[in-house]
Amino acid sequence: MSARVASSPAVMVNATRFRAAHEAEWSRLDALVTRIEKRSIGALTDDDLLALPLLYRATLSSLSVARDTSLDRGLIAYLEQLSTRAYFQIYGVPTSARRQLATFFRSGWPEAVQSIWRETLVCVALTVAAAIVAYLLVRSDPSWFFGIIPEALSSGRDPTATAGFLRSTLYDRQHDMLAFFATYLFTHNSQIAIFAFALGFAFAVPTVLLIIYNGLMLGAMVAVFAGKGLGANFAAWLMIHGTTEMFAICLAGAAGMRIGTAIAFPGRDTRSDALVRVGRPAAIAMAGTVLMLAIAGLLEGIGRQTVLGDGNRILIGSVMLVGWLAYFYLPRRGSTWR
Structure with a gap:
């Protein structure tokens, strides 16, 4: 019982550190994907275009770690949604209905x-x-x-x-x-x-x-x-x-x-x-x-x-x-x- 109690703060600390270490990457990827969705791929700068696939792979890595270490479900759901949106913008062919x-x-x-x-x-x-x-x-x-x-x-x-x-x-x-x-x-x-x-x-x-x-x-x-x-x-x-x-x-x-x-x-x-x-x-x-x-x-x-x-x-x-x-x-x- 004591071992379980002692391990809980460690998991919470790890989750907090994990979020703090990678949240900037997630936020930037979210901002880039949102810009593409609202406007087009032409709205990104050259630096943004180079960073987009790197941020996508980093987010997939974070999602894998979050699943393996059983972090909170809210974070996992957010990373899954962000990864899916980024995938369609990078590998999909978004075209207008016209x-x-x-x-x-x-x-x-x-x-x-x-x-x-x-x-x-x-x-x-x-x-x-x-x-x-x-x-x-x-x-x-x-x-x-x-x-x-x-x-x-x-x-x-x-x-x-x-x-x-x-x-x-x-x-x-x-x-x-x-x-x-x-x-x-x-x-x-x-x-x-x-x-x-x-x-x-x-x-x-x-x-x-x-x-x-x-x-x-x-x-x-x-x-x-x-x-x-x-x-x-x-x-x-x-x-x-x-x-x-x-x-x-x-x-x-x-x-x-x-x-x-x-x-x-x-x-x-x-x-x-x-x-x-x-x-x-x-x-x-x-x-x-x-x-x-x-x-x-x-x-x-x-x-x-x-x-x-x-x-x-x-x-x-x-x-x-x-x-x-x-x-x-x-x-x-x-x-x-x-």
Whole structure:
């Protein structure tokens, strides 16, 4: 008992001496880090820049001693927080939100899309093949349409509709519904894209099925309008927003397929390592599709309802497609396709 009592003053003296010997270093590091956080690294002088890593290492050493000798928790917590702040300022790359956003659009998003170009081609091929199959099925037997597209989704645009009604859905103005329609379409299409991406974790099988079903719906609708002599008109109606929308859904499906195939066939990596390796670019590509779907929603809900000429619709859709292809796939300095 006496030994314990006698040892307590010694520990307190050591802690006091320890704090007194190093507190000046901690305070200076704290002041330098605070200056960088409030302003920038340019606010430091040359002497400060040289002292910053030395002070950081000294603080880490003090933290190690404080933990080993069980000094008071308040001091340990302070040193841990100070060391963490200093680490991010020295080894991190602090950038503004504006710079991060610029980097995303300048290189991050296009490079992520380029990294999944094989999967994107597969999704496009599946969509086109499924659309052709559905078109042929519905043209040969219109009852196939009701097995592909639910009645609530077709909104009367089915094989029983008259040519006049179908034409009205392509050209009638609905100004009072524009904002609501655009919001609905953005939400609906975003859900399809998110499901196509998220379901990729199940070895990409549900993603493939969803992409195929999306193509079947497209082909079935084309067959209905083509059967009434409105195939070219429907194509123009679809192009103004469809080039952006279908491209976005294919990209989302491609990102999901990349993740699913990495899980199913990790190669020499473990499945978790393979997922980490492909997860970041796939997630970046998926994040960008949300913007594409927002643009598609605006084109469909507003542009398509106000631009009624088939030629102008085809022109807008073609320009959007060429623009996306150029943005994603034109060579950039330092970029490499994998």
